[in-house]
Amino acid sequence: MSNTMSDSCLSTPTSPAVAPAEKRSGTQINTDRFDTPIEVDRPILQTIGLHKSYRKGQHVVPVLRGVDFVANEGRVTSIIGQSGSGKSTLLHLLGTLDVPDQGEIYFDEKRTDNLPIRQRDKLRNGKFGLIFQFYHLLPELSTLENVLTPAMISHGLFRYWAARKQLKERAKHLLDLVGLGHRLTHKPRELSGGEMQRTAIARALISNPKVLLADEPTGNLDRQTGREVLNILRKLNEEQGLTIVMVTHDQTIADEADSIVRLFEGCVETV
Amino acid sequence: MYKLMLCLRYLRTRYIALASIISVTLGVATMVVVNAVMSGFSHEMHVRLHGILSDVVMESHSLDGFYRWKEHMEAVRQVAGDEIQDMTVTVHVPAMLNIMVRDQWLPRQVTVIGIDDETYNKVSDFSKYLKHPANREQVDFNLKESGYDAPEDSKLAEAGWLYRREKIRYQQELEAEMRRFELLNRSVQARHTADPNEIDNLVSPLDLTRNEPDGPVKPKFADDPNAPPVPGPPPAEIADRIAHQKQPEIEPALAGGDPFAARYKQPESTTFDPMKHQAPGIILGMAVASIRQRDAEGKVQDYFLAVPGDDVRLTFPSAESPPKAISETFTVVDFYESKMNEYDAGFAFVPLSRLQSLRYMTHPDLGSAVSTIQIRLKPGADLQGFTNRLRAAFPPETHPYRIQSWRDLQGPLLAAVQMEKTILNILLFLIIGVAGFGILATFYMIVVEKTKDIGILKSLGASGGGIMSIFVGYGLSLGIVGSGVGCILGLLFVWNINRVAKLIEIITGREVFDPTIYYFQEIPTIIEPMAIVMVVTGAMLIAVMASVLPAIRAARLHPVEALRYE
Ligand SMILES: Nc1ncnc2c1ncn2[C@@H]1O[C@H](COP(=O)(O)OP(=O)(O)OP(=O)(O)O)[C@@H](O)[C@H]1O
Ligand SMILES: [Mg+2]
Numbered sequence: 001m002s003n004t005m006s007d008s009c010l011s012t013p014t015s016p017a018v019a020p021a022e023k024r025s026g027t028q029i030n031t032d033r034f035d036t037p038i039e040v041d042r043p044i045l046q047t048i049g050l051h052k053s054y055r056k057g058q059h060v061v062p063v064l065r066g067v068d069f070v071a072n073e074g075r076v077t078s079i080i081g082q083s084g085s086g087k088s089t090l091l092h093l094l095g096t097l098d099v100p101d102q103g104e105i106y107f108d109e110k111r112t113d114n115l116p117i118r119q120r121d122k123l124r125n126g127k128f129g130l131i132f133q134f135y136h137l138l139p140e141l142s143t144l145e146n147v148l149t150p151a152m153i154s155h156g157l158f159r160y161w162a163a164r165k166q167l168k169e170r171a172k173h174l175l176d177l178v179g180l181g182h183r184l185t186h187k188p189r190e191l192s193g194g195e196m197q198r199t200a201i202a203r204a205l206i207s208n209p210k211v212l213l214a215d216e217p218t219g220n221l222d223r224q225t226g227r228e229v230l231n232i233l234r235k236l237n238e239e240q241g242l243t244i245v246m247v248t249h250d251q252t253i254a255d256e257a258d259s260i261v262r263l264f265e266g267c268v269e270t271v
Numbered sequence: 272m273y274k275l276m277l278c279l280r281y282l283r284t285r286y287i288a289l290a291s292i293i294s295v296t297l298g299v300a301t302m303v304v305v306n307a308v309m310s311g312f313s314h315e316m317h318v319r320l321h322g323i324l325s326d327v328v329m330e331s332h333s334l335d336g337f338y339r340w341k342e343h344m345e346a347v348r349q350v351a352g353d354e355i356q357d358m359t360v361t362v363h364v365p366a367m368l369n370i371m372v373r374d375q376w377l378p379r380q381v382t383v384i385g386i387d388d389e390t391y392n393k394v395s396d397f398s399k400y401l402k403h404p405a406n407r408e409q410v411d412f413n414l415k416e417s418g419y420d421a422p423e424d425s426k427l428a429e430a431g432w433l434y435r436r437e438k439i440r441y442q443q444e445l446e447a448e449m450r451r452f453e454l455l456n457r458s459v460q461a462r463h464t465a466d467p468n469e470i471d472n473l474v475s476p477l478d479l480t481r482n483e484p485d486g487p488v489k490p491k492f493a494d495d496p497n498a499p500p501v502p503g504p505p506p507a508e509i510a511d512r513i514a515h516q517k518q519p520e521i522e523p524a525l526a527g528g529d530p531f532a533a534r535y536k537q538p539e540s541t542t543f544d545p546m547k548h549q550a551p552g553i554i555l556g557m558a559v560a561s562i563r564q565r566d567a568e569g570k571v572q573d574y575f576l577a578v579p580g581d582d583v584r585l586t587f588p589s590a591e592s593p594p595k596a597i598s599e600t601f602t603v604v605d606f607y608e609s610k611m612n613e614y615d616a617g618f619a620f621v622p623l624s625r626l627q628s629l630r631y632m633t634h635p636d637l638g639s640a641v642s643t644i645q646i647r648l649k650p651g652a653d654l655q656g657f658t659n660r661l662r663a664a665f666p667p668e669t670h671p672y673r674i675q676s677w678r679d680l681q682g683p684l685l686a687a688v689q690m691e692k693t694i695l696n697i698l699l700f701l702i703i704g705v706a707g708f709g710i711l712a713t714f715y716m717i718v719v720e721k722t723k724d725i726g727i728l729k730s731l732g733a734s735g736g737g738i739m740s741i742f743v744g745y746g747l748s749l750g751i752v753g754s755g756v757g758c759i760l761g762l763l764f765v766w767n768i769n770r771v772a773k774l775i776e777i778i779t780g781r782e783v784f785d786p787t788i789y790y791f792q793e794i795p796t797i798i799e800p801m802a803i804v805m806v807v808t809g810a811m812l813i814a815v816m817a818s819v820l821p822a823i824r825a826a827r828l829h830p831v832e833a834l835r836y837e
Contacts, residue, residue, distance in 0.1 A: 092831050095730070097729070097730055097830045097831050097834075098829075098830070098831050117734075117735070118734060121729075121732045121733070121734045122732060123732075124730065124731070124732040125731060125732020125733075126732070130730050130731070132730075132834070136723070136726075136727045136730070136834065137727075138277075138724050138727060138728075139724070140277065140280040140281070140284055140724075141276075141277075141280065145276070149728070149731055150731045150732060152276065153728070153731055153732050153733045153737065154732065157275065203731075
């Protein structure tokens with residue numbers, strides 16, 4: 001049994017493997033003063049016993065070894081850990097970019113890891129906004145077009161054509177929001193790192209996502225620029241109640257979050 | 272939407288892909304040109320091959336022909352009368368044609384075809400190829416005054432009655448001169464032999480000393496009473512005698528007051544006067560009577576052995592057994608030039624009735640015999656089907672006839688041309704196929720280069736199918752551009768092909784298109800819209816197919832791996 005011990009994390013008392021439906025009833029408090037239930041820390045993203053390993057020939061690299069993770073609605077959750085501890089892998093699994101070997105992922109109480117590929121594409125397009133360390137903008141497109149890309153993907157040719165005015169307005173508004181209202185026609189290579197990252201944030205927001213998944217959004221930026229980006233994210237969280245899951249290896253940034261999940265060698269460490 | 276946009280963006284920013292499409296463009300252009308030229312050639316060839324032939328020929332195996340051809344025609348009409356436009360009968364017989372060239376008989380082997388000038392041009396395009404405009408309207412076997420279509424400097428341009436009279440006059444003068452000298456010789460001899468009777472008969476005013484070999488040579492002075500006279504027409508009595516010897520004309524007795532004279536009106540002259548009369552007409556193939564050569568300057572020239580107005584001699588077997596050789600003089604009345612050497616060098620046409628009577632092909636009870644029935648079908652009729660039905664109606668087991676369509680006669684040649692065209696098309700399409708592999712490689716590189724962007728699109732929720740359609744659309748638009756441009760280039764080339772050929776001639780100093788070989792002045796082209804549509808769609812299909820493989824690879828890329836790709 002020593003084998004299993006090394007392959008999976010010890011279950012921690014703070015994160016019991018409970019089905020989300022059961023958990024939901026526990027998180028809702030009905031008071032006499034309000035007719036509607038006040039949601040307190042409703043988990044919007046949750047994983048149970050997540051396993052992921054990479055296989056290279058016969059060589060198996062276990063990256064995640066039973067991760068139980070919870071991100072609550074309207075909160076900022078930061079994932080922190082050493083390089084190679086599996087932070088990005090976890091974020092990709094949360095964002096349906098990849099599927100786990102074992103374990104379950106829930107978004108809004110619905111399981112996502114076993115959905116067919118089309119539905120996962122749709123989910124990723126509509127409900128998640130992804131931000132990466134290296135911005136990942138399309139070099140052929142202008143700032144505005146980059147921001148509009150998720151909308152173009154979700155809308156067909158004719159629907160897009162019909163809605164192009166509103167969509168463009170919204171994209172401009174988002175670019176204004178991140179302070180890039182004057183750089184609409186610039187190509188990514190004509191922008192600075194901070195500007196590119198702000199464009200990426202605007203792009204992540206265009207389809208009105210529920211959750212923003214950010215993989216070291218400031219990792220490639222200097223402290224000052226990183227600060228600006230973080231301020232934008234914080235503002236989005238405070239003003240629009242956007243749920244943010246942010247991977248970082250910077251402790252001070254992680255500390256600003258509502259909750260911190262620390263990964264160590266593929267397992268969640270209790271803080 | 273993003274598909275279209277990225278597709279267009281990639282088109283605009285990746286010119287290397289456009290370079291790969293150039294091979295498609297060139298391939299399509301070449302195919303368009305080659306198809307147009309091949310179609311032109313083969314159409315020209317069909318016209319040539321069909322040329323003087325009728326659509327279907329029902330031919331007797333024997334040289335003697337068959338008699339009850341009217342019944343046979345009726346039987347043919349019963350097979351498929353509604354498909355038949357016209358029918359006629361001919362007599363075919365191998366013959367030796369002798370042309371007098373510089374006092375020597377030059378033999379030529381031909382097939383003599385006896386045709387009915389009324390109906391034969393209804394079953395074939397024969398008359399279209401004749402040299403005299405009047406014969407093209409309606410063939411007859413009468414020599415025309417002049418006006419045969421030919422280049423200015425050609426001997427054919429002045430052929431006809433004018434030429435014939437000129438020639439006969441010259442010949443007669445020559446003959447008269449010869450005769451005179453003969454006469455002189457004789458009188459000289461007579462003087463030597465000193466036969467008094469002869470001398471009395473020959474009252475000659477000529478000075479005979481000149482022609483006397485051993486007589487004393489006298490000085491030639493104008494005022495010398497012994498000087499020889501200037502050569503001129505023979506003296507009246509001699510000329511008269513010559514004329515009476517050669518052409519004892521019998522004047523029709525019309526002058527007398529015979530009221531019934533008109534009823535017994537005889538031909539103007541029962542004697543053959545080559546100045547006024549022609550022998551039965553014969554229409555020769557251009558290559559039978561001429562040789563096409565290049566002169567010193569390289570200009571193509573026809574050298575004629577005989578022209579309309581000349582007499583030729585024809586020798587052929589009679590329709591008896593055993594056959595006897597029959598020789599007869601004919602007057603060339605026209606040439607035909609179908610530009611099919613096989614026909615132009617092989618056939619001579621004479622009046623059917625004349626040939627029948629010369630070959631003893633008439634029978635008091637059975638009428639005349641013919642050797643073929645020639646049938647022309649209505650336009651659009653099924654040639655092969657008709658031939659097959661006719662063969663079924665006249666099975667070779669019971670009927671001694673060979674039934675062939677003109678296609679059967681030229682089957683191997685037509686098949687060879689068709690085969691050539693097919694093979695060329697396959698080869699050229701392979702070129703486009705090669706271009707397809709070029710596209711494949713280029714696209715693969717683009718997909719590899721764009722791996723990260725593909726990852727980004729997938730992370731934004733683009734489906735595999737969507738990614739795939741970017742690249743397939745990219746391939747399709749390159750295919751449209753490539754084959755479209757190729758098609759336009761090809762058409763431009765075809766429309767200007769003769770100018771291009773001339774330009775190449777000027778640059779290289781070599782003739783691209785040798786009219787002595789091909790018999791036409793310009794490169795023939797036919798643009799077949801269907802062929803162009805096939806080529807263009809084929810090229811587009813290849814472009815799309817070449818882009819499908821890289822597109823599938825792009826669609827299958829794992830988003831996380833693609834994002835990690837540097
Ligand atoms: N495709 C792969 N094949 C094999 N191993 C992989 C693959 N992708 C990731 N890994 C391994 O998984 C581990 C976790 O990678 P991950 O990118 O999640 O780490 P990380 O915590 O995000 O590190 P960093 O802070 O440097 O971004 C690493 O050890 C990496 O080598
Ligand atoms: Mg990482």
